Amino acid sequence: MSRLTDLITKAKAKDADLGRELEREFKALSSRRSFGLNFERHRPENVELPGRPIRKGDKVRILPERGSTKKGDQRLWKVTSFAGKGDERMASLSLLYTDEPEQAEASVADLVVVAEFRDYIYPGLVSTGKVERGEDKPFHTVINGENFHALEALTFTHRGKVDVIYIDPPYNSGAKDWKYNNRFVEGDDQYRHSKWLAMMERRLFVARELLNRECSVLIVTIDEKEFLRLGLLLEQTFPDANIQMVSSVINPKGATRASEFGRTDEYLFFVMFGSASPSPTQLGTEWKVTNDRRASKLRWAELLRSGSNTKREDSPNQFYPIFVLNGEEGPEFHSVGEANFSDDWHEVSPPEGCEAVWPIRSDQSEGNWQNSAESLRALIKKGYAKLGKWRGSSTAVTYLKKGEQKKVEAGVFPIIGHRQDNSIIVDDAAYQPTFIPGTQWRIPSHNAEQGGTNLLKNFIPSRKFPFPKSLYAVEDTLRFFVSKKLNAKVLDFFSGSGTTAHAVMRLNKQDGGRRQCISVTNNEVGADEQAKLRKDGLRPGDLSWEQWGICDYITKPRINAAITGQTPDGQLVKGDYKFTDEFPMADGFEENAEFFTLTYETPVAVSHNRAFERIAPLLWMRAGSEGSRIDKLPTNGWGVVDCYGLLTDLDQAAPFAEAIHGKDSIRIAYIVTDDERRFQSVVRQLPETVEPVRLYESYLTNFRFSMGR
Known part of the structure; x- marks a missing residue:
């Protein structure tokens, strides 16, 4: 049952007409869903804590008798007092969340503590x-x-x-x-x-x-x-x-x-x-993606743009000639021309002995290069641009994108030489490709x-x-x-x-x-x-x-x-x-x-150092869960282990601070005091790299507000 329907049911029990009116309005509102996810935020879970000692003031449930598979009494009771000892110990109970007071007695052995969602926990x-x-x-x-x-x-x-x-x-x-x-x-x-x-x-x-x-x-x-x-x-x-x-x-x-x-x-x-x-x-x-053989080597991308925005008018600044000299050992870069915005680009005369390579697509339409002329000149100078085989009057032009350039510069692909067009030759024998x-x-x-x-x-x-x-x-x-x-x-x-x-x-x-x-x-x-x-x-x-x-x-x-x-x-x-x-x-x-195992402490026990042995693992975890742990209150008023320190007697602040300075691995200093002025006095003696935490104020404050409730 959702929280709202539960409340409506209670309203009906007290005033039937009011309950029916509320139910009608609730149905009207629930039928008008806004965009997004709408759901009933039900009465939050109650958690039974078997094994937790029964204390005065606890919320408890009465368990069914041993051997029974029945659901049992789901009502919540408050423990008001105790009588007897050992196995005969009895608890006096008062029923919670009811208009009619009800008292009961039950054996402590037949009770289980219940933590409601609304309750703060320590x-x-x-x-x-x-x-x-x-x-x-x-x-x-x-x-x-x-x-x-x-x-x-x-x-x-x-x-x-x-x-x-x-x-x-x-x-x-x-x-x-x-x-x-x-x-x-x-x-x-x-x-x-x-x-x-x-x-x-x-x-x-x-x-x-x-x-x-x-x-x-x-x-x-x-x-x-x-x-x-x-x-x-x-x-x-x-x-x-x-x-x-x-x-x-x-x-x-x-x-x-x-x-x-x-x-x-x-x-x-x-x-x-x-x-x-x-x-x-x-x-x-x-992973089937590894079947792409190109990924196991340095990847050279086509300079001629493909996919979207491939027409000359899409990037007119990137329509320019690349002048190539066809030497005996293959084509070489001579120079890169400027962007051409006219229709008579065919009339451009290349330098002597060179051919002009334009961004012309396979269907002979005018395209554009991936890079500007200035950017390509820089790539050629670094060896990050490459020419293919000379085919009649043209050749393919490829280059290294920024990701591949980084691999070269990081030494993933060591440079072992240059080709006739100044493009780099790399050693890819030891390369292991990575993928998303x-x-x-x-x-x-x-x-x-x-x-x-x-x-x-x-x-x-x-x-x-x-x-x-x-x-x-x-x-x-x-x-x-x-x-x-x-x-x-x-x-x-x-x-x-x-x-x-x-x-x-x-x-x-x-x-x-x-x-x-x-x-x-x-x-x-x-x-x-x-x-x-x-x-x-x-x-x-x-x-x-x-x-x-x-x-x-x-x-x-x-x-x-x-x-x-x-x-x-x-x-x-x-x-x-x-x-x-x-x-x-x-x-x-x-x-x-x-x-x-998670335990449930009382704020009084925590603030009076009576729960320290159960709080100690949390202090250790906050400091990184490394090395040794301070499991008991130090007899001399302070203790320092691998990654954190604990000061319980502020009169011992000087030796404590000295010990903290002597260990570079210390991350946190826990200082037990209710006096903010004295806390700050100790903090001033600590290295700036150490996080100061005031106990038990920081611990108690952390759990005094509703988290996901």
Whole structure:
């Protein structure tokens, strides 16, 4: 039910006539759609937080009894007090959002904390493990938590710092592939599409705050069920971006559907900000564009204009003669004449021993050259213009465009000599061509079955994940935007099986990069598995339940296995990586990764330093997720590690500042104080290259406003 219809229903309950009037006006307004995407912005999701300790003042839901598969009481209660201890602890509850007061008592064990969308959150992180094989490389991070709240947490650590966001959201195909308000959305839900759009829009609003607006890209994959709506949503959310869509074949055999064409492809939306654009890259032979043999050498373009604006009158300044001397070793440039605006150009006399070559097209009509006479003279002098074989009384004239000139000047094509016409001769033996492909991708390695499902089995045998992306498809997609950014920060907040992080590690191995991936997933259990677990008397939060969740059962083991080269059972990963670089999967990667679970703190605990151990990972991530971390409050009032420092006792500012000056790798100095004057006093002692951050004011302020709400 949408938020408006929900409010109308409540109005009807109080005043039937008023409710009917409101409903009539609502229907009239909803029938007049303005141009663009219109959808119901439904009552936002409520998030259950199993395992979170119950506190006085919390909003909670009463769980159904163990062993029941019923939906349970969806109403929200406020905890007003506690009685008893241990397993016998009881909570007194007061019903929220009702005109009729209602009180109740329930066992604390039968309650679950609920975070409403409207609530401010104060996030923390608890480390649940790490793998280190990358020496001083920055860490990839995996966050287990509700992805909207995780995005909010990242606004403190990565606002404006993310170079690429790659997401593969639920496709809303009608299967039980995503939840809304703690329920799986059925295919026959009349609000299915608007619920999906509302869910996506709220997350995209926050993601927008994370992107580097000078040069970054958001990549979203989708299928035919929602691509039209998604395209409009992206245009409305990011009006300043350049948006393009690519169609990619992921299942050449086609997914069989009753009374429909088999689906073979999916779509990728590229939302490019600032100067972002796909970079030409070296593509494997499976990309058909590499069949263009001309691309493997220095490309000489025809000087005679073709295509549009080819007539003399289109560019009269570029109708001029080129005087060519036909020598014994071939034609040579003698000189370039001036633009001719008369009809008697045939009467122009060339210098002695020369022939005049005019821009005459194959149908003998008058055309024009691509360059002005002055520009061509400069090209000839540099050796960037070339003559073809002499054919009777004429010859072809070619030149190097600016892109090809840059390749020569950068040494990509070393000059090893000159021809008789002064055109350069280059060595192209070692050249590897780069390309930007078209918008139709039919690449064998992007097959989701081979590069996704079957490949995943190598890393986590006997464990299944529905429809994982091809590792090579994600790798190729990212390469167009991070090939020149060896320190790129990549975010995937619908992480699933962890393919994006795996692809980033592949890219790092290929070029020695230090790119980082932040993967956000939850520990959701599939619909069928949930029913079985509930029948067994289990609930979310129980260890026997959580072990089957996506993060613990799939994402973390997959990333761990990719780095170490060993399966969760300790066996060497079988098989070899293919395509761009081929090596045994058992070799693993020289990378680091740490796994975290999102926590929810109180502002009082934060401001009084009682939540420092959960805030510490956020401080480390903001400083770059590199090196060691300050996990406990320093006993001497300050601490300095690889990339940041922390000052808790302002009387120790002098030794703190001295230690900061002694390390060039320090990026951030966190200073704990409520006194702005004393904060500025410490700042003046720090290097200008170090970013000062006042704790906990900066942290609390960051989360005191509504993000995508």
